[in-house]
Amino acid sequence: PQPVYLRDYRPFGYHVDEVHLTFRLDPGATRVIARIRFSPNRDAPGPFVLDGEGLDLKWARIDGAAIYPEVTETSLTCEVPDAPFTWEAEVEIDPAANTALEGLYLSNGMFCTQCEAEGFRRITYYPDRPDVMAPFSVRIESDLPVMLSNGNPGAAGEGFAEWHDPWPKPAYLFALVAGDLVAYPDRFTTRSGRDVALNIWVRPGDEGKCAWGMEALKASMRWDEEVYGREYDLEVFNIVAVDDFNMGAMENKGLNIFNSSCVLASADTSTDADFERIEAIIAHEYFHNWTGNRITCRDWFQLCLKEGLTVFRDQQFTGDMRSHAVKRIDDAITLRARQFREDNGPLAHPVRPESFVEINNFYTATVYEKGAEVIGMLKRLVGDAAYSKALALYFDRHDGQACTIEDWLKVFEDTTGRDLSQFKHWYSQAGTPRLSVTEEWRDGVFHLHFEQHTPPTPGQPDKAPQVIPIAVGLLNPNGDEVLPTRVLEMTEAKQSFAFEGLATRPVASVLRDFSAPVILSQETDNATRALLMAHDTDPFNKWEAGRAFAKDLLCRMVTDGAPPESAYLDAVLAMLRDEGLDPAFRALALGLPSQDDLAQTLYERGHTPDPLAIHDAVETLVQAMAQHMQDTLPRILADMVQDGPFRPDAASAGKRSLGNAALALVSRLDGGKAAAAQFASADNMTQQLAALACLLTIGKGDAQARAFRDQWQHDRLVMNKWFGLQVARAAPDRAADIAEKLTRDPDFTWKNPNRFRAVFGSLSANAAGFHAPGGKGYGLLGDWLGKLDAVNPQTAARVSTAFETWRRYDADRQAQIRAVLETLAAKPDLSRDTAEMVQRMLE
Numbered sequence: 001p002q003p004v005y006l007r008d009y010r011p012f013g014y015h016v017d018e019v020h021l022t023f024r025l026d027p028g029a030t031r032v033i034a035r036i037r038f039s040p041n042r043d044a045p046g047p048f049v050l051d052g053e054g055l056d057l058k059w060a061r062i063d064g065a066a067i068y069p070e071v072t073e074t075s076l077t078c079e080v081p082d083a084p085f086t087w088e089a090e091v092e093i094d095p096a097a098n099t100a101l102e103g104l105y106l107s108n109g110m111f112c113t114q115c116e117a118e119g120f121r122r123i124t125y126y127p128d129r130p131d132v133m134a135p136f137s138v139r140i141e142s143d144l145p146v147m148l149s150n151g152n153p154g155a156a157g158e159g160f161a162e163w164h165d166p167w168p169k170p171a172y173l174f175a176l177v178a179g180d181l182v183a184y185p186d187r188f189t190t191r192s193g194r195d196v197a198l199n200i201w202v203r204p205g206d207e208g209k210c211a212w213g214m215e216a217l218k219a220s221m222r223w224d225e226e227v228y229g230r231e232y233d234l235e236v237f238n239i240v241a242v243d244d245f246n247m248g249a250m251e252n253k254g255l256n257i258f259n260s261s262c263v264l265a266s267a268d269t270s271t272d273a274d275f276e277r278i279e280a281i282i283a284h285e286y287f288h289n290w291t292g293n294r295i296t297c298r299d300w301f302q303l304c305l306k307e308g309l310t311v312f313r314d315q316q317f318t319g320d321m322r323s324h325a326v327k328r329i330d331d332a333i334t335l336r337a338r339q340f341r342e343d344n345g346p347l348a349h350p351v352r353p354e355s356f357v358e359i360n361n362f363y364t365a366t367v368y369e370k371g372a373e374v375i376g377m378l379k380r381l382v383g384d385a386a387y388s389k390a391l392a393l394y395f396d397r398h399d400g401q402a403c404t405i406e407d408w409l410k411v412f413e414d415t416t417g418r419d420l421s422q423f424k425h426w427y428s429q430a431g432t433p434r435l436s437v438t439e440e441w442r443d444g445v446f447h448l449h450f451e452q453h454t455p456p457t458p459g460q461p462d463k464a465p466q467v468i469p470i471a472v473g474l475l476n477p478n479g480d481e482v483l484p485t486r487v488l489e490m491t492e493a494k495q496s497f498a499f500e501g502l503a504t505r506p507v508a509s510v511l512r513d514f515s516a517p518v519i520l521s522q523e524t525d526n527a528t529r530a531l532l533m534a535h536d537t538d539p540f541n542k543w544e545a546g547r548a549f550a551k552d553l554l555c556r557m558v559t560d561g562a563p564p565e566s567a568y569l570d571a572v573l574a575m576l577r578d579e580g581l582d583p584a585f586r587a588l589a590l591g592l593p594s595q596d597d598l599a600q601t602l603y604e605r606g607h608t609p610d611p612l613a614i615h616d617a618v619e620t621l622v623q624a625m626a627q628h629m630q631d632t633l634p635r636i637l638a639d640m641v642q643d644g645p646f647r648p649d650a651a652s653a654g655k656r657s658l659g660n661a662a663l664a665l666v667s668r669l670d671g672g673k674a675a676a677a678q679f680a681s682a683d684n685m686t687q688q689l690a691a692l693a694c695l696l697t698i699g700k701g702d703a704q705a706r707a708f709r710d711q712w713q714h715d716r717l718v719m720n721k722w723f724g725l726q727v728a729r730a731a732p733d734r735a736a737d738i739a740e741k742l743t744r745d746p747d748f749t750w751k752n753p754n755r756f757r758a759v760f761g762s763l764s765a766n767a768a769g770f771h772a773p774g775g776k777g778y779g780l781l782g783d784w785l786g787k788l789d790a791v792n793p794q795t796a797a798r799v800s801t802a803f804e805t806w807r808r809y810d811a812d813r814q815a816q817i818r819a820v821l822e823t824l825a826a827k828p829d830l831s832r833d834t835a836e837m838v839q840r841m842l843e
């Protein structure tokens, strides 16, 4: 298939004035009757070509007269009047046979849709592109008790329900759900006093897992009013939980559809991480109502316009609900694990890509998370007040439109008078900038000398310097802050900044709050790191000093056989003991860089990373930490015990996360005694699962894993955890065997994306296990990707990114992975999705 290019964008030659759809639902033979008013686009005349895939056209009419269009596998074309006209067509589709989960499909007997990005074309012939926006009316006919679509409810009766969505929307926001569902209802009054009916629709039996999601929804609605001035705009807001879903959730207008794992929560089945993630995803999808739905994207190259902004908004929300410091650290950890990894490999692409073969492959960490970072930088550069003004202008100017990144930047230029042409490189240049800093103390003046460089990425050998906001603070050698945070604006390849009026040479705290998504290198010593860990007023850099220290130490342990250094152990212990610090923060301070991150760092320092050596170094350091902290750990365990019933709030979750981090260390010393006791007594999933993880990590826990399965066999979401954890926590030489054994388990329902990811996402996340000698993990994943690709290309393509780092490894591993990728590439019916990914990885 040929790539599509941003530069080739042309508007559609027709406007869609209104859409009427009738669905006669039948699992194997659903009829879709479309009646659509089109009118010629006089500003951009063009051919009348509709998208359509897998549709069986029964008849078509224009203005009531039968026509016989030319139909290909992907499109329909015919002669049309040079004036407004009514298009009618009836197609038959087969939801029961739809395993790709795009378009209209069945999940546990429930009809549901997924139309983003290009799924609507599997429902009826239509200009399936985001810049064609229209109001939709929908009639659903079936004998199912619940029938939902977008917008407000209309007439309903025996065997039918009608819906009308007054807000013009692109087809990717269309949704339909029908099935035997029950509602968890509530209400919300908007700030202007409008009453909105809220519902979370679930399978009977899941009603008890909806309360948390509903609270999160109401909190999101209130927050968007208070922080962004955005009010909800329909009479109802429906959320539906679906078991078979390719991603997390979908923001269809007025009818959000969620992967059940991203909305259903209860203390005994969900971890604190699940609670936080569910809160964030509900917020994210809700926030799309304005950033994505009311203002959408002109074309799919502009995906970051809605996704980057909406991620940024959900990050702000979580910070406001919980802790800004902890959220920023969590976000940096995720960005480094997913986006930096992507940006440093063959799949690197700009936040706004310039071409694609399959758009589904561009719902990436770069578009989402780096897209959010770019907005965070913009806000830091213009300031909070200007950001708010620019956003108000954006909503005002572009409501009801399909926009571009140029439109987005223009509202900032118009608000602030700034020229953002250089800043725009953040959208067009792929790759993570390397920022290095050196310090100089000369004649009582302190200088910071910066250099930036962005390595080549596919198709982009040379990069221009970017605008980098660098938040800096200075401490004196006693640890007192002598210069509070100031944002330096770097625009050149090399640039220096001077600080005057200082009595002594200061200690620099650079890139505070992770003010730009760059890799910072800074020559420093252990004493300085320990000082920042103890005294930095910026919580991110306080944590980062420890993280950088650990990374450096672990790299030296791998390359030089260095022992765990007591300077590091002392500094972390001091943080652990500091009761003035938030427990969630102290838990993060005990964390170590991921083994994948260490592999990349070693690779960049000129070494061929050995995943087993990295694993051993981490194990050695964790053991040393446990020993070094052994007098303190029991007290932490005792202090973090929760009193009263489980509460999912941030403070309670923070205590549990510190308790569980301490438990992981204690398990290294007591052979798992404390973990076994916690497993036996836990009254919530956070503590039960953490205890099981501790046991599996030290090679124990088989009995507990069996007990866990017996206890949770009936709960599909908890069983995903059971599948995943055993692989994630397996020793390197056992991970692939365990994964393989699990694929033979009768409960390995691999066509369910959550279950597939539980095993294979965990296998690739277990770096030493995935890359264990012999290549068994590679072969196993390759075989299963081939199998999954035939039923669900989108998920297969996403999971294939497990191989994206292959070029950093030794010749044997490279040869093994290349063979797997080439075998996949040679498969005769490989999907466009997976073919594109494999091709890009092999190039």
Ligand code: HT7
Residues within 6 Å of the ligand: 114, 116, 117, 245, 246, 247, 248, 249, 250, 251, 284, 285, 288, 307, 363
């Ligand atoms: N806008 C959505 C992205 C999406 C998606 C969701 C579910 C299944 C398939 C999907 N393809 C694209 C989700 C979001 O970012 O909010």
Ligand code: ZN
Residues within 6 Å of the ligand: 284, 288, 306, 307, 310
């Ligand atoms: Zn989104």
